[in-house]
Amino acid sequence: MSTPALELRSVTRRFGGLVAVHDVDLRLEVGTKRALLGPNGAGKTTLVNLISGVVPPSSGEIDVFGVDVTRESGRRRVGRGLARTYQESKLFAGLNVQQNLMLALAGAHGGRWRPFPGGRATRARRERARELAHRVGLANQCGMLADALSHGGKRQLELAMALASEPRLLILDEPAAGLSPSERVMLTELLDELDEDLTLLLIEHDMNVALAVADSVTVMVDGTVMFNGTPGEASDSQLVHDIYLGSAHV
Ligand SMILES: Nc1ncnc2c1ncn2[C@@H]1O[C@H](COP(=O)(O)OP(=O)(O)OP(=O)(O)O)[C@@H](O)[C@H]1O
Ligand SMILES: [Mg+2]
Structure with missing residues (x-):
């Protein structure tokens, strides 16, 4: 086996x-x-x-x-x-979809969150965040605050955040x-x-x-x-x- x-x-x-x-x-x-x-x-x-x-x-x-x-x-x-989601929401309500995903990507790759990021690594991460949003049907909501998403949208974002670590x-x-x-x-x-x-x-x-x-x-x-x-x-x-x-x- x-x-x-x-x-x-x-x-x-x-x-x-x-x-x-x-x-x-x-x-x-x-x-x-x-x-x-x-x-x-x-x-x-x-x-x-x-x-x-x-x-x-x-x-x-x-x-x-x-x-x-x-x-x-x-x-x-x-x-x-291994990745998991939580029964109760772990989203950052005051951040938008893309920022939530970038945080998940930073966490998944052991990186640090920089408030004023720049450079190639950040651009790549931003691109990855967009891909993840697209994958769960949130491509058009990248700039929306997590808090403003519908209940279903929040669940989609949680799924994308779990997928961030591949x-x-x-x-x-x-x-x-x-x-x-x-x-x-x-x-x-x-x-x-x-x-x-x-x-x-x-x-x-x-x-x-x-x-x-x-x-x-x-x-x-x-x-x-x-x-x-x-x-x-x-x-x-x-x-x-x-x-x-x-x-x-x-
Ligand atoms: N940290 C904890 N301390 C004490 N008891 C706990 C703890 N976590 C869970 N329990 C208890 O363990 C049992 C199983 O809880 P659990 O949350 O795993 O159930 P569940 O199947 O996920 O239920 P639900 O469908 O409501 O989510 C419950 O009686 C719960 O009160
Ligand atoms: Mg439970």
Whole structure:
């Protein structure tokens, strides 16, 4: 078997007496697109935090492209090709789209942000920022303040910022949350157009978005993986339906 993009072995995370993630095994082959579903409090964001190095596991190991990163900083993991978005917005509201993207590019390449930049490197970065904006459908909004973007526009910008580091493994934490039906269609198309080689872990409550983009589905409940299968198997699964009908989600 080839080296997977991501492998979790018996990963557990406790917060005091609460087991937020319990003994999770997960393996994502390179280029696969996995949807991670589950009701509120299932442990999805905690799992993303564990993979991206925001919190350490209580036990278990995490490999990224065959390297054990369990004890590595989040920054080193970015260097290994990992990028993620956050459930709550991390945009700089008072900066425009291009400035947000230039900050993301500076961060991705370990550079410093200079308030009055000049020179060839900056021009190249500005060009890259424009390309990223174009890639997520924001080419005409480069000069718009992030705060003035529609909700969907903000999500598109967050996706572009995650793509700034040219990740090989991308984790999106509920990118469709709060979007209108038409914005959801737009986002689904963007996700569908992502590179074939890019490995994707998509946390999503909206089954329509998840099943349209993903080639496999994992369902978590109370910190535990309850289901692994294809989108078709997830649609047909009584367990998956019960979990969704039993949860307070829309
Ligand atoms: N830093 C923390 N300290 C204490 N408890 C936490 C912490 N982070 C998460 N938890 C708890 O862990 C459990 C899982 O939370 P998590 O945010 O991972 O769920 P989720 O599946 O992402 O939910 P949602 O769908 O609402 O985003 C919850 O009970 C939450 O309160
Ligand atoms: Mg969450």
